[in-house]
């Protein structure tokens with residue numbers, strides 16, 4: 001081992017001593033520092049999204065061994081080119097997202113973003129997006145929360161995959177009510193026309209990837225995609241940490 005290699009190992013050992021690697025979910029000690037720092041027991045509780053699912057919206061089907069097939073909604077009116085989520089919105093992922101979004105634990109952008117980059121690697125290779133657009137917050141919501149969680153996730157994912165993030169081109173121009181408890185139809189009306197592309201020339205002909213923390217009915221990303229297709233992008237893909245199954 002060369003001098004530099006020995007030095008980085010020593011620095012790593014010193015860091016482990018000063019800041020022992022703890023699981024982000026259960027805070028338990030992890031014997032080895034990893035890129036995501038979630039312990040094996042917590043990872044075992046994550047419901048990773050696996051095939052069979054709808055190849056467009058990515059909704060998983062609750063059966064083993066079936067083939068991927070279009071869901072009813074996507075065979076009528078596909079809202080975007082394709083969407084995938086790393087895991088279902090339950091267990092440790094739900095708890096981490098909640099702490100990340102509502103308790104100001106912004107450091108969780110790193111494990112959550114890396115989880116997406118790791119789980120959706122083959123989706124990224126197939127989709128070949130050229131730019132990442134985080135789903136924007138209305139400026140009033142941004143003031144309330146102090147940060148845009150999707151933008152932070154987008155930065156982590158963009159760094160791993162080596163693609164640029166454009167955080168300000170897509171804008172939320174209309175205030176929308178929180179969508180919890182709304183039906184799919186109500187959500188769609190709630191966000192229709194809420195997004196605007198500021199600089200269409202920057203996106204024209206590009207393959208873009210929208211990044212958000214959670215996708216439930218898809219009404220928000222559908223409204224974003226409509227604005228992006230109007231700006232003549234080549235394709236709209238969506239990646240989210242979690243997938244909430246609509247009520």
Ligand SMILES: [Zn+2]
Pocket residue numbers: 023024025026027028038039040041042043
């Ligand atoms: Zn754990």
Ligand SMILES: [Zn+2]
Pocket residue numbers: 054055056057058059070071072073074075
């Ligand atoms: Zn679908």
